[in-house]
Structure formats: structure tokens, C-alpha cells
Amino acid sequence: MKKRKNIITVAIDSPAAAGAGTQAKLISKYYNLFYLDTGKIYRYIGKLKLQNKKKFSYNLVKKKINSLNIRQLKDNDLLSNNIAISASKIAKDKKIRDIVHKFQQKCAYYPPKKYNGSVLDGRDIITVQIKDAMFKFYITASLEVRAKRRFQEFKDLKKKITYKEVLKTLKIRDKSDKERKYGPLKKTKDSILINTSKLSKKACFKKIRTIMDKKLSY
Ligand code: C5P
Secondary structure, eight states, X not given: OOOOSSOEEEEEEOOTTSSHXXXXXXXHHHXXXXXXXXXXXXXXXXXXXXXXXXXXXXXXXXXXXHTOOGGGGGXXXXXXXXXXXXXXXXXXXXXXXXXXXXHHHHHHHSOOTTSSEEEEEESSIIIIIOTTOSEEEEEEOOHHHHHHHHHHHHHHTTOOOOHHHHHHHHHHHHHHHHXXXXXXXXXXXXXXXXXXXXXXXXXXXXXXXXXHHHHHTO
């Protein structure tokens, strides 16, 4: 696989709704990096599965991912709870993960020329996707804080769901994402832990920037 030389690579792993997406976007803007929210790819496939119960196959997924345009991942539908559950189920499948792997590798190591590098967030970015990333962050927050944040996001999107349902879904997804056989979510020794439970978005980004600037100015 073609790799661009001297680029900045940032890998972030986190459980759902811990604030990783927000931080990844801030990092991408500040350092001019290509951003890929890898959860959206699994959500896209999760939606495909819900819409094509009978026709769903590895070939269909391969075809769709090979011709996937990043803009298709901006679909607001992908944020729904049903799709998140479906995504978490299909994400256990090794063959699906292998198809997604290729797409992610291209984004991580060969981002468009106008960017200084890439930032990817997900569950297995540090452990599988970009093992040699220049920066590795494990972003987390307590289950209750995450559920409150996700509930607020749903409210803002006018999606009908109770706090209890959000909490329950996060618990189920946490368990599934951490205990699955392929690409489980876990913190590696060499990644930097950022707990956002009591940190504002700004304070959290300041922490990350201090770490990144220190290394980049060497
Ligand atoms: O991050 P997000 O909540 O959008 O991810 C949806 C689901 O996709 C997760 O619960 C997880 O099962 C799966 N996922 C994954 N590996 C990634 C990113 C997401 O398995 N790198």
C-alpha cells in the first residue's frame, strides 16, 4: 500500500459518546488533518443491513465500500440508535472488519495532498488500524456522562428516545465492543488516557494540543 511520507498520524480509540469525535474534529482543523470517523463506516454498513435484509452479502458490502464517498457518511440517519445497534452487531464480523480495514488504511496513510496527515477515531484504531501512529489517545468518560451527552445530542436532533434507552444501548454496545473477538476496544500501554468526564471540550483540546505541540516542535 502507498504511504505518504512525513505525515502526522493521530489514532484515537474510545467507547461511544466519550467526546472522541469532537476532539478529532478539533485536531483535524487545528493541524489541517484529514478526518475519518470510522464508526460512521460501520453505521453505513449497519444501515445497509437493515435496508437489505435478504440481499445483504459480503460482496454487496465490498462493492459499497469500494465506491464509498466520504460525503455519504454525513447522512444524519446514521446517527440513529437503531443503526448504532446494527453497526455494533455487524462490527463483530471479521470479514466486514477486513473490508473496512482497507478503506481506513488508505485514509490514514494516503490522505489527500492538501492535508498534513490524518486523524482517525474508532474502537480499534490504535490496536489494529494505525499501530505506528505518531499520536495515540484513548479518550473515555463515565457511562452516565456519556449517556447524558448522547441523550442531549438526540434531543437536539429531535429524535424521540428516553435517557433510559440511551443508557441501556450504550451499556450493551460497550460490552459488545469490549468483549468481541476481533478488534475489541481496549487501551494499549502506549496510548495517552484522556478522561473527559469532568473536562470541557476546550480544556480537553488544550491538553491534547500541549502533548502534540511538544512532540511536533522537536
Ligand atoms: O463510534 P460509533 O458509535 O459511531 O460506532 C458505531 C459502532 O461501530 C460501534 O459501537 C462499534 O461496534 C463499531 N466500530 C468498530 N470499530 C471502529 C469504529 C466503530 O467496531 N473502529
